[in-house]
Amino acid sequence: MTFAELWLTYQLASRAHLKNSATTQLIELEFQNHKLTDLEDVLEHGTPAIVNCIVSHLTNAIAVYTVFRQGFVEAQYRPLTWWEKKDGQKVKASHSVEELLVQGVGRCPETALKLIVQDVPTSLWFTYVYRHNASAPAVVQRVKLVGTETHGRLELLANVTNHIFKEGFLAAKLRPLVHWETPCGNKFEEHIRVQEILAGGVGSSEEKPLRLIVDAPHVPAPGCHKPAPIHVPVCHTPVHHIHHVHEHEHHAHEHYTYSPCH
Incomplete structure (x- = not known):
């Protein structure tokens, strides 16, 4: 089965805190007799909407331009750009587009491949x-x-x-x-x-x-504190034998003392 299109989603780190910040795009895999075979080809094949989405909030467009060559993403971010599946699993740029589409990745907006652009430090x-x-x-x-x-x-x-x-x-x-x-x-x-x-x-x-x-005197590091005193368990151990238990039962506990358990 031959596929003609691939859905992808741009995710810019600088817009990660905004709701609905991701822009979904439709990529034509063949343009002017040139076939996009792997993700590196797709990366060199982009859309002006990556910038326009910030201004006009476009959500869908057909990509027929080059991302880095046209300046839609600054060239300095090329080493900070990579692909991920929807579940966050990284995908190599040499991965076959056809193979991904066969797996169901990028066939529709819901399964769009993610292009992560770390345009700001995270x-x-x-x-x-x-x-x-x-x-x-x-x-x-x-x-x-x-x-x-x-x-x-x-x-x-x-x-x-x-x-x-x-x-x-x-x-x-x-x-x-x-x-x-x-x-x-x-x-x-x-x-x-x-x-x-x-x-x-x-x-x-x-x-x-x-x-x-x-720069403060006598400040302990987090988690450093004076240890609590160690509690030594004790038990009741008779020291002397008790005679006349029946006669002095109510005084029996007077002949007991505490000693540490061993």
């Missing part, structure tokens, strides 16, 4: 540094920058700081006592955009985290 890695507590563990944490319906995208470093305290990762009283630094000790002002920091390579991975300095 996360920032950082570590807590307790300046006056050298014994604190070096914990690296990731915070997601992508906005949701309840809060916007974390654009500024100040947004990230506020998010950390809002989630309770640090006590509110420490808010005036924290600041950000690079691994080599250069200080970052909170008004700087997170994307600028990530562009320099800092915070882009667990191996290169940004440093959140907690």
Whole structure:
């Protein structure tokens, strides 16, 4: 069976927090005697609606243009673009279009193949540094920058700081006592955009985290606290034999004492 069309959905990271942000498109697999055989061919074959959807909210169109060559998606995002099935499973760009369609993928808008475009960073890695507590563990944490319906995208470093305290990762009283630094000790002002920091390579991975300095004396790391005293169970063990039980039954418990269980 030969298929003539493929349905795909564009998903831009910068619009992930918006309702109905994905744009579904219909791709003609043959145009001017040129056949699109694999997903790499399709990737070079795009539609102006990827930009127009932001302006005019187009939802369906037939794609006959080149995505990157025409500038509908900036060339710098080419290494940040990949394919996924509806269930999130990644698909190689060399995968046969015909084979996917035989499997039922991309035959209709409901089974459209997803083209993920990570046009903005989606996360920032950082570590807590307790300046006056050298014994604190070096914990690296990731915070997601992508906005949701309840809060916007974390654009500024100040947004990230506020998010950390809002989630309770640090006590509110420490808010005036924290600041950000690079691994080599250069200080970052909170008004700087997170994307600028990530562009320099800092915070882009667990191996290169940004440093959140907690400059307060005697501050324990999260989870560090004084251990609770160990409770030693005890039981009632008779020390002396009780004589005349029947006569002194009401005094019997006076001859008992506590001793640890072994």
